[in-house]
Amino acid sequence: MTPIITKIVGTAVPIMGNDIDTDRIIPARFLKEITFEQMGEYLFADARFESDGTPKDHPLNTESFKTATIMVVGRNFGCGSSREHAPQSIKRYGIRAIIGESFSEIFAGNCTSIGVPTATASESTIQALQECITAHPTTVITIDLDTREVSAGDRKFPIALPDSRRHSFVTGTWDSAALLLSNLDKVRHTANQLPYITGFNN
Amino acid sequence: MSKHTLYDTVWDSHRVATLPSGQDQLLIGLHLIHEVTTPQAFAALREKGLTVAFPHRTFATMDHIIPTDTIARPYKDSQAESMAQALEHNVAEYGIPFFGPSSQKQGIVHVVGPELGITQPGMTIACGDSHTSTHGAFGSLAFGIGTTEVQHVLETQSLALSRLKVRRITFDGPLPQGTYAKDVILKIIQTLGVKGGIGYAYEFGGTTFEAMSMEERMTVCNMSIEGGARIGYINPDETTYAYIKGRPYAPSDENWDKAVAYWNSIKSTDQSEYDDVVHFNAADLEPMVTWGITPGQSVSINQSIPTLQDISESDRKTTEDAYAYMKITPGQPIKGLKVNVVFIGSCTNSRISDLREAARILEGKTVQSTVQTIVVPGSQQVKAQAEAEGLDRIFQAAGAQWRNAGCSMCLAMNPDQLIGDQVCASTSNRNFMGRQGSPTGRTLLMSPAMAAAAAITGCVTDVRDMILELGEKS
Structure with missing residues (x-):
C-alpha cells in the first residue's frame, strides 16, 4: 500500500499557456543522470534561467510562489516525450498535485504512478483559479478527490479525474506494482494463450 | 465505445485481470528498452529484491546518448558513458537480449525492432519512449510508458491501463508528387490538433495508407503521439507480411501460415464500430x-x-x-x-x-x-x-x-x-x-x-x- 491521497491543501502557482511539453518541463540534457534524485533542481530550467544562470520572469522564480504545492496549468500539459523525469522534477520540487484543463495521457499516467494527482477542470475554472492565485498568491487551495471539488478561498469549482485514478489515490493503490505482481500466475496463463508468445507452435 | 476493432481484439486477448480500480491489467507481449529511461527501473527492481519476470520478452539497444561521429569507448561525455555502462550491466545481469554497437544491429529502438522482425502484428508493445507508437504500423498496440511503468513490465510483464477510445482516420487517394507520409501525418495533426488524440487510439485506414510501404506507415504511426494519441495503428495486410517474412525474428517458414492466419484474425472488419471517424483526401495534400x-x-x-x-x-x-x-x-x-x-x-x-x-x-x-x-x-x-x-x-x-x-x-x-x-x-x-x-x-x-x-x-x-x-x- 502506498499512502492514501484524498485531500491536497496548499498554495498554488500558475503556469500559463497551453501545450507545455515535457522537454520544456525538463530539457533532455538533464536526462543523462542515472537517478531521479536531482530532478527537482531542473524543473523548467530553460524557461526559468538564461544560459548564464540569470533568472527570467517565471512564476517559479517569484518569491510569493516559492512555497506553492499545487500547480495550475492549461491545456495538453505534459505533451510530448514520455520522460518520467518531468513528473519526477515536479514532485521533487515540492508540487503535490496539478490542476489543468487537460493532460497528455502518458504524463498523467506517470504522475499517477508516483502519487501526484492530475485533476482536470473547465477552461473557465482554470482561468478563474489562475487569476485568483496571481492576484492573491497566499490563497489556500484545497483539492478534494472525495467530493471532486477544488476550493480557492470561499469559491468552489468542480474537478474531474478518471474513476480508476481517483480510486487508486483514495485507496492508496496508486503504485500498482504489488497488485500486478500478485497476478503473476494469471500473466503467465494469458501469455500461454498468445500464439506469438508460444511461437505459433500450437 | 468501439467494438470489434483490432484495438479491441488485441486488448481483449492480452487482458490478464480487471483491477479493483476498474483498470485492466494488460500483458505486454514485447518490451523494448534503451539506456535513458531504464536505469532507475533496474535500480528499483534490485532494491526490492525482484527479478525480470520474462527476460526474453524484453529487447535492448542504445540510441539516445550514443555519439554519431565515433563509437569509440569510453565516450567523451562521462554521463553518456556511465549511462551506457548501466545498460550493459543491467542487460548482462538479467539475461536480456541486447543489440549494442558491436552487434552491427544497434540503432534507434523503433528502427531496430521492425527491421529484425521482432515487431509483429497483434502484439502489445511498450517502451519508455513516446514514439513507441511507431510499431503500430504493423497492427500492434504500441505505446510509450514512463520509468515506473518500465519497472512494472520488468517485474510482471504487465501494466495497469485504461482502455482508450478508437478514432478511425481515413486518407484516400494517391499521394501527389513531392508529398510523403510525413506530410500526411503533419496534415492530420494540423487538422485535429496536438491535443485532439488525447484519450484515443488512432486507426489509420483508406487507400493512401494501403498503398504505403511499411516504412511510410511507420512514419505516420510514429507521430500519432504528436497529435496526442498514445497509440496509432494500421491493420496488417500483405505489405506487412511481405516486410516481416524472412527477418531474423520472424516466424519460421513452417509456422508462417499459422502466423498469417492469426494476424488476419485480429484485423478490424466491416463490422467494426468506432468512437469517431475522420476523413481526408490526399489530392489536396502539399508539402x-x-x-x-x-x-x-x-x-x-x-x-x-x-x-x-x-x-x-x-x-x-x-x-x-x-x-x-x-x-x-x-x-x-x-x-x-x-x-x-x-x-x-x-x-x-x-x-x-x-x-x-x-x-x-x-x-x-x-x-x-x-x-x-x-x-x-x-x-x-x-x-x-x-x-x-x-x-x-x-x-x-x-x-x-x-x-x-x-x-x-x-x-x-x-x-x-x-x-x-x-x-x-x-x-x-x-x-x-x-x-x-x-x-x-x-x-x-x-x-x-x-x-x-x-x-x-x-x-x-x-x-x-x-x-x-x-x-x-x-
Whole structure:
C-alpha cells in the first residue's frame, strides 16, 4: 500500500499557456543522470534561467510562489516525450498535485504512478483559479478527490479525474506494482494463450 | 465505445485481470528498452529484491546518448558513458537480449525492432519512449510508458491501463508528387490538433495508407503521439507480411501460415464500430512545414505563417509564444525562410527509403556552404544498406556529413546539437522550444526530400520544383 491521497491543501502557482511539453518541463540534457534524485533542481530550467544562470520572469522564480504545492496549468500539459523525469522534477520540487484543463495521457499516467494527482477542470475554472492565485498568491487551495471539488478561498469549482485514478489515490493503490505482481500466475496463463508468445507452435 | 476493432481484439486477448480500480491489467507481449529511461527501473527492481519476470520478452539497444561521429569507448561525455555502462550491466545481469554497437544491429529502438522482425502484428508493445507508437504500423498496440511503468513490465510483464477510445482516420487517394507520409501525418495533426488524440487510439485506414510501404506507415504511426494519441495503428495486410517474412525474428517458414492466419484474425472488419471517424483526401495534400513550437503549427509550402486573426482565442498564447521564440513575422511566407542546419534522421525518417529520397534530391548537387547538413541513419543495418547502394557517397559528394546510427539531433542528448538560435530543417518529430539542444534553437519539421531541398538552397524550398527538374532531365 502506498499512502492514501484524498485531500491536497496548499498554495498554488500558475503556469500559463497551453501545450507545455515535457522537454520544456525538463530539457533532455538533464536526462543523462542515472537517478531521479536531482530532478527537482531542473524543473523548467530553460524557461526559468538564461544560459548564464540569470533568472527570467517565471512564476517559479517569484518569491510569493516559492512555497506553492499545487500547480495550475492549461491545456495538453505534459505533451510530448514520455520522460518520467518531468513528473519526477515536479514532485521533487515540492508540487503535490496539478490542476489543468487537460493532460497528455502518458504524463498523467506517470504522475499517477508516483502519487501526484492530475485533476482536470473547465477552461473557465482554470482561468478563474489562475487569476485568483496571481492576484492573491497566499490563497489556500484545497483539492478534494472525495467530493471532486477544488476550493480557492470561499469559491468552489468542480474537478474531474478518471474513476480508476481517483480510486487508486483514495485507496492508496496508486503504485500498482504489488497488485500486478500478485497476478503473476494469471500473466503467465494469458501469455500461454498468445500464439506469438508460444511461437505459433500450437 | 468501439467494438470489434483490432484495438479491441488485441486488448481483449492480452487482458490478464480487471483491477479493483476498474483498470485492466494488460500483458505486454514485447518490451523494448534503451539506456535513458531504464536505469532507475533496474535500480528499483534490485532494491526490492525482484527479478525480470520474462527476460526474453524484453529487447535492448542504445540510441539516445550514443555519439554519431565515433563509437569509440569510453565516450567523451562521462554521463553518456556511465549511462551506457548501466545498460550493459543491467542487460548482462538479467539475461536480456541486447543489440549494442558491436552487434552491427544497434540503432534507434523503433528502427531496430521492425527491421529484425521482432515487431509483429497483434502484439502489445511498450517502451519508455513516446514514439513507441511507431510499431503500430504493423497492427500492434504500441505505446510509450514512463520509468515506473518500465519497472512494472520488468517485474510482471504487465501494466495497469485504461482502455482508450478508437478514432478511425481515413486518407484516400494517391499521394501527389513531392508529398510523403510525413506530410500526411503533419496534415492530420494540423487538422485535429496536438491535443485532439488525447484519450484515443488512432486507426489509420483508406487507400493512401494501403498503398504505403511499411516504412511510410511507420512514419505516420510514429507521430500519432504528436497529435496526442498514445497509440496509432494500421491493420496488417500483405505489405506487412511481405516486410516481416524472412527477418531474423520472424516466424519460421513452417509456422508462417499459422502466423498469417492469426494476424488476419485480429484485423478490424466491416463490422467494426468506432468512437469517431475522420476523413481526408490526399489530392489536396502539399508539402508541409512547421513554423512554430508545436507539431500542429504547420503550413503547406505555399502558405504564409498564420496571423492572430486566423487563430482561435484559446490558441492565442501558444501562437504569440511561437512568433517570439521562432523570431518570425505573422503573414510572412514560409518559403524562403533561411536555415543554418539540416538534420536528416530520427525514428520518424531515418530508414532506407527516407535516405534514398533525400539522396535522389541531393545527387549531383551541393549543399550551401553555410548550411551544416548531417545525415544520420536509423540503425547500423540501415547504414550498411545505404553504403551498399552508394548513398553515403552521394551525401558526402554533396557536402553533407554521413554519421553513425542514433537519435542524434532529434533530441540532442549526444554531441549533435544546435548552437544559439540556429534554424534547423529537420526530418524529426518535435519542434518544441529547446528540443534540438540549444535553449534558443529553432526547428522546422518537414519530409526528408524537403530537408534535402533546403540544404541545397539554404532556405525552405518547394521540393516539387526540384523533382520536376529531375523529371525533365531523365
